Amino acid sequence: KHGLVRVVKKLEIFRDLTxxxxxxxxxxxxxxTGDLLWTSGDSGVDMLVLITGKLHVKNDAGEIVG
Numbered sequence: 001k002h003g004l005v006r007v008v009k010k011l012e013i014f015r016d017l018t019x020x021x022x023x024x025x026x027x028x029x030x031x032x033t034g035d036l037l038w039t040s041g042d043s044g045v046d047m048l049v050l051i052t053g054k055l056h057v058k059n060d061a062g063e064i065v066g
Contacts, residue, residue, distance in 0.1 A: 004028055007051055 005022040008014045014022060028051075031037070038044065040060055057066035 004051075008049065011049070 002019075004027075005019050008022050008025055009017065014025070017025075031053075037048065037055075056064050059065050
């Protein structure tokens with residue numbers, strides 16, 4: 001948990017949070033290669049912070065755009 005707090009507090013938007021506040025932001029979650037996190041048009045209020053690995057953003061045609 002504390003490792004996640006250190007990572008989160010490196011982000012400018014969360015820098016002024018206390019440790020307890022940072023812990024409320026969420027939890028670590030691991031994803032497997034090929035897992036789909038969101039698709040175009042999905043609604044949601046989640047935010048992910050990539051700590052390690054790679055994340056591909058694809059357009060509707062399946063082309064990597066980011």
